[in-house]
Amino acid sequence: MSSAQAAAERIAQLRSELDAHNYRYYVLDEPSVPDAEYDRLFNELKALEAEHPELITPESPTQRVGGEALQAFGQVRHEVPMLSLGNAFEEQDLLDFDRRVREGLDLPGGDLFGDGVSVVYSCEPKLDGLAVSLLYENGQLVRGATRGDGTTGEDITSNVRTVRNIPLKLHGSGWPAALEVRGEIYMPKEGFEALNARQLESGGKPFANPRNAAAGSLRQLDSKITASRPLELCAYGVGRSDGELPATHFDILQALKGWGLPISRELKRASGIAECQAYYRDIGERRDALPYEIDGVVFKVDAVAQQRELGFRAREPRWAIAHKFPAREELTELLGVEFQVGRTGAVTPVARLRPVQVAGVTVSNASLHNMDEVARLGVMVGDTVIVRRAGDVIPQVLGVVAERRPVDAQAIQVPQHCPVCGSAVERTQLVKRSKGRSSTSEGSIYRCVGRLACQAQLKQAIIHFVSRRAMDIDGLGDKIVEQLVDTGLVASPADLYKLHFEQLVVLDGFAELSSRNLLAAIEASRTPTLARFIYALGIPDVGEETAKLLARALGSLERIGKALPEVLTYLPDVGLEVAHEIRSFFEDEHNRQVIAALQGYLELQDEGDMHPQFAASTTLAELLGKLDIPFIASTGAQRLAERFGSLEAVIAADWLDLRQVERLNEKAARSLRDFFDVPANAARARAIEVQLLAFGMHWQSERKTAAGLPLAGQSWVLTGTLESMSRDVGKQRLEALGAKVAGSVSAKTACVVAGPGAGSKLGKARELGVTVLEEEAFLAELARLEG
Template identity: 40%
Template sequence: MSGEAREIESYSEPEAKAELDRLHEVLTKADLLYHQQDAPEMTDADYDALKLRYQMLETAFPELRGPDSLSGKVGAPPAEGFAKVRHAVPMLSLAKAYTDEDVQDFADRARRFFERDKDLKLVFTAEPKIDGLSASLRYENGVLVKGATRGDGAVGEDITENLKTIADIPHKLAGSGWPEVIEIRGEVYMTYAEFEALKERSAAVGGQAYVNPRNTAAGSLRQKDPSVTASRNLKFFAYAWGYTTADPAPAQFDAVQKFGAWGFKVNPLMIRASSIEELIAHYHVIEEQRSSLGYDIDGVVYKIDDLELQRRWGFSSGEPRWAVAHKFPAEQAFTTVRAIDIQVGRTGTLAPVARLAPVGVGGVVVENVTLHNEDYIAGIDSNGLPIRGDEPIDIRVGDTVVIQRAGDVIPQIVRVVLEKRPADAVPFEFPHVCPVCGSPATRELNEKTGKEDSRRRCTGELICPAQAVEQLKHFVSRGAMDIEGLGAENIDVLFNSGLVKTAADIFTLRDRRDQVQAAFAARREEQSRLRDEAAGKVRKASRSVEERSFQGLDKLFAAIDARREPELDRFIFALGIRHIGETTGAVLAKTFTSMDNLRAKGIEAASVGGALHEVFPSVNGIGDTVWEALRDFFDNQRNVEVLDRLLEQVKPRDYVVTVSADSEVAGKTVVFTGSLEKLTRGEAKAMAERLGAKVAGSVSKNTDIVVAGPGAGSKLKDAQALGILVLDEDQWLELAAK
């Protein structure tokens, strides 16, 4: 973000105010998304970094701190639809520590504050920081009378009835000795097992997709119907208290143990420690156990144990001085490799995937991570050099590994913890036959470099069911033929029922309507069975549901018919020829102008073997790899037969190369961003090129026009910053028509 790299000291007061205003807006939105809407858009680490910068600016420019300062605030205002509950004692956030040095600084501050107390031995507690939703439970004479969310720290939402559905929360306290009134505080969370079970139940009935356990738990607590909350099997750990008529015990640790005696679940990993070394050692113990806990944590919380010392040290800026949250690195976590599976892609690539013990990383539960190829598993790169450490370190089932999400998106293994490798762990043997069809799986030799391809591929091609079904999913996908309503799930149904084996079969489905209807009905029956099991009762589909399903079939057939004359570049890309993506497909369409021409040249190249340049023209942007892929495709008689059957059903439109030199956009560079609603991205690009414009993929000072649709992001911002002309889709069409 602009300005974040600058030193705070370099700001003038007006610049500091502008930066504070910007950060205030960003952080306020983030608070609402996280605490109220349960739909965060940034990682905890990114949020913490922005909040720290906000606080540093306020410290450097105290005169700019206003009554709406975020420094002393937590959470977000309560959501509409729930009664409000004012907390008798505010629910505050905790200061953050990110390094061992930060923890040492916390302890040093404590010692300095209490240095006049001779012979005072400071004792701390340490416990996992649960990544869930904070809740406060008010008990009067041992009976639960009110339950609320944190809200903005001062006022929360009344969710008493929903909290009562959680088995870990007693309606009446057990044992004895509890105060007349006490507000028990803790964290509501969802286990990984329950989260996965919910995802499976939802997917089986076509329900919503759930992102992570924390958001799901928070959303479950805000249900209007408590029975929905009850079905989610939420959990609760008690770890603190708010208002009380008497301390539960003289010390933090003892008080939490009292909660356990009163019927609450308390975390078994909570300890007492008398030194920073013990705290940090326990932090690393918990960090390594993180993946085996079964629920998400994002750090370890340290507190002064003695309650009297807590009161003496007090609070600062809405945070207790006597506690700190030692956060885990946001992008990394320890977990174990449970299995290594081999998946077969549409081009026959054998793709190894590690199945992991579920672990939360950057707000997402990670269970699978790609292992790329057999060399990667062995710990070497394409040149045979180690990629993890000074010596080749392989990955084995049973290994403890450190994973991270590259760019907070793609999970990857960054380290194998060899000292934790089980004694019986053996090197993974990469298969030399396809696990789906049994055909040989080989690594091709690059004739130019003399090196083997890093990936092993199934040689079964279209006799391999895995390749066939993945090829069909590619054929109907958005960037290819874009057949609405024929997604991956429907392709699986049609393929497994034998109704679609090649792309040509898609265009004859209308002639087999009864069979298609039966296949989808069987799928609906299975979904209904799973739904009934999830709900614990029997339901029957209504007539209106069946009628809607028939209407859906008519829409599907209409969508298929609408793609019988596709653009040539889309059709070429849809064929799924290796090394030919959308961009290359467009270049080939422009070069050969018709499918007949491309087919003829492909068959000619297959007949002459290696003399590719005698057949194919010299085209900027296309090298030998693409020409070889085309030759190999047409050299396979099965591919030609499948293509010819498809061409009996589909007539790709010839590519018409007509460039208008006198249009308003001739010679200009255009960038399209966001969602276009009247044109596909391919149609928009073709239109611009016909008008003599150049279409670029990124915005620069050389860009003349940016066409921005809904959802436009960084490209739009770049264009505005550079003062580039920005048009919406209608304005672009109007300009193009001139």
């Protein structure tokens, strides 16, 4: 066999494998290989096609990167019009739709003896994207078009070919010779947030919402831009078809799925309008948890024969309706801006709005986030603004209707002095640390420097301190905390433990019973776990999970308070910026005084040794890596560690010594020497090593086992995506209980935790009869084992 023949065979094999992997990933939601393996196959195909360009075909998975920019889009006339749907805004609208359908089909109505004959509907979420038409001929994608006015759309073939989950060639067999698929191209929430972050980083303008982002991406004349956007398709129907299709809408979509086209995972059948109403309520409750934006639910008569019988009005089918959710965006007037002071001193602008109904709730305030956001929006007092509310999220101002700006509109100015305590308001400074260097730039947050002398900060700090997930002092609501601070009884969290009955009983709203109950709740909080106490302190960027991690890993308040930033980064999910926040908090003299005072009243639980997982857990190479020495990467650090064996030997190494290190170039050697010639750098490295020794984490420390822990000796596997925590955090919590977290399933595996997207590992676990826990059960088991 010639090399060209071998390449052709391998290219065909790779295309087939990649198509199969794409189908399992996008359509079945059952990834069959890790991303790294997919990338390896893709890159091999790309390299082979580069060597043999004559073998490149339009349907190859590599041909999604976009081609030459177009001068303009061509026009496409839809053979079967792409009609819009009628809308139902109230429940009665949906009931009327069902009545019209039953009358149109001449079905028996309900009476005193029954509900009559029910119509079967298909139900799926109404995605907020851009409707498209995809034409396949003999299984090959030959054209993509926008809906346009329903009769004529724009030819966006080159752009739709870049959308990753649109098959360029249909899978399986049995598809019609010509098949026009209709669907919605949308941008998932996660991809939208990442795109906007990139837009801001590059100085571009962020998109207002995922729908605008998707529509803008598909209307790019340069398809390379479209290819760079995180777009996905969801097929919802068929237009033209030269061949037989199943007899119901539900089964047509299942056929499309079998041919490689993604359909909604929420697709269901409903028998009768009551089941449709239940579906609408269920999707509405889960709306914010879905990975994409939806603005309602689409109900279609399921039987195609009944659809034909019902027919069409002038612009919409009689057999389908979109039951919309209440609007989440409205226009209103910005009446003014107030500045609130938070627990950390952040001075935040809050928009005061002319009250407006948004998603069924009256909104009169909205977040403006920070002054950078004010500048980005270009918003002024008096403007007409777009306000959005999503679920329980605080309403936010999305944009300005510039053409409605009044002549007397006023610019928004950040106050020079704190509106609560009068202290100076300063702009935060951002310190970016990389490769042993740091640079400072202005942050987006303005902060009151008054600290706990500022009553707003003091009140918020205490409200956080007593909250349910922190010290859990029942009866200390926001109003009571404000009263305690305003009367001067509490000027620090420690003052809560000085309160006595005579001080409380005379306050507004207090009586003998409520005073005694509050004192009892304060008394009951004197023995918190270390994790609760760390969380209660309100360290910036340290949430509940990070507090638990610090407590489990380091084991004592003393170690946490002493831990250097570089040592803290050995803990899972603790980055350098968070590590510096923790270190800065414990170095602050005022915070130290408050903690010392609290220790006089509290008895922390669960304090003990470092977790066995971290005993002798680091290496010299990792320590060198933590120092961020310019031009010393992980491989270079490993070679230095192998050559010198100790930190002191590395610090003392001269040019002659460094020349003995395998493949260490002159630039790296000079950088290492220059770095340690700075006394502060050498002192910092030594301090880290001293602390690693003190904590028992040093490579020369004694190794320990997790014997006696509830999961000691057990092997667990995590697969899929966990929604309540990262996989790293899940792994860390299991390891804290003594388990070994493995990367593959075997007969010795004790349990597999399967989140959404779990694939082959889940299948292997079921095949071997290994216990499988979904996320809810996993969280319950963690809570039980962690006590």
